[in-house]
Every structure is written in C-alpha cells, then in structure tokens.
Amino acid sequence: MTIKPLIILPDPTLRQVSAPLESVNDEARRLADDMLETMYDAPGIGLAAIQIGVARRMLVLDVSKEGEDKTPLVFINPEIVKASDARSVYEEGCLSIPDYYAEVERPAEITVRYIDRDGKEQTIEADGLLATCLQHEIDHLNGVLFIDHISKLKRDMVIRKFTKAAKTRGAKAI
Numbered sequence: 001m002t003i004k005p006l007i008i009l010p011d012p013t014l015r016q017v018s019a020p021l022e023s024v025n026d027e028a029r030r031l032a033d034d035m036l037e038t039m040y041d042a043p044g045i046g047l048a049a050i051q052i053g054v055a056r057r058m059l060v061l062d063v064s065k066e067g068e069d070k071t072p073l074v075f076i077n078p079e080i081v082k083a084s085d086a087r088s089v090y091e092e093g094c095l096s097i098p099d100y101y102a103e104v105e106r107p108a109e110i111t112v113r114y115i116d117r118d119g120k121e122q123t124i125e126a127d128g129l130l131a132t133c134l135q136h137e138i139d140h141l142n143g144v145l146f147i148d149h150i151s152k153l154k155r156d157m158v159i160r161k162f163t164k165a166a167k168t169r170g171a172k173a174i
Helices: 026-041 128-141 152-169
Strands: 046-048 058-061 073-083 087-094 097-107 109-115 121-127
Touching: 026 046, 026 058, 026 073, 046 128, 058 128, 073 128, 087 128, 097 128, 097 152, 109 128, 121 128
Parallel strands: none
Antiparallel strands: 046 058, 058 073, 073 109, 087 097, 109 121
C-alpha cells in the first residue's frame, strides 16, 4: 500500500467528473488499499479517488470512532437511489480543503447502490455521519465540493484564500 499525495483546492482536478470503473480487478483493489492508507494517514474519514488524482468513481470511508476497530468501506460506482425529505446539518471538513469547516445541510437518510471490492452489487441504507460522509464523497465524484453547499460569499472567501496559498506554492488554480 502506498500513501498518495492529496489534491488541494484550487487544483482544477477536483472539479472533474469521475468515470465509472469498468471492472473490479486487482488494480482497482490496489487503488482502494492505497486510498484507505492515504485516508488513515491524513487523517480523515472519507476519500474519493479524484482527491488523489484518479478520475474514477470510487470512494473509501471509515466512520468508526476513535478507540473502536477500524471498519473500512469501499464503494465502487456508488449511486444515491433514494434520499429522505428530512434534513440534517453537520459541520463538514475536507482533506482537499485543509483546516476549513462549515455547516452543511443534506438529506438525513439515503440509500446507495454500489459495487463492493469483491465486485458484488450492494445496497446500503445510511443515516447520521455515514449518510453525510457518503454524500460528501459522492459529490467529489461529480466534481462538487462541500463549499458548493455554503453561501457564495463564504465560498468565494475560501477559494480566494486557497488560490492565494496555491500561488505561494506555485500550484495550479481553478
């Protein structure tokens, strides 16, 4: 397993829409393992493949609490097939937007259809932190960032801050 460098805002890669994985093979499983290793190292609770520069519809999560056994989950070609009308608000952060957090309102419960790391189609019903995290990471696969769910004023401030920091580092901008 290899820890991969994270793509950081304002890199335009984060706005790419990821393509479906055609098959679940050893290469896909190796990518999932690298993503988990990268996520745990960061440390984070979710990571989409695009965040390490791979424009494929794969994400990994682990919402276990500190002190609990790790429960890594791999979602290949995930799709939200149902979302509740009830809403919940969580303070979200993102490994690609380090040290910035904002409250985001999303559906409280969702149903997601996906393929697991063994190539089997699965369905999961999620609420709470798992539902929020799944929606956040699926957004990444569609080129959407959590800051797209906050006010334009706040979003523009965040983008300006990260664009200025990127220029200092000599990185690409959106």
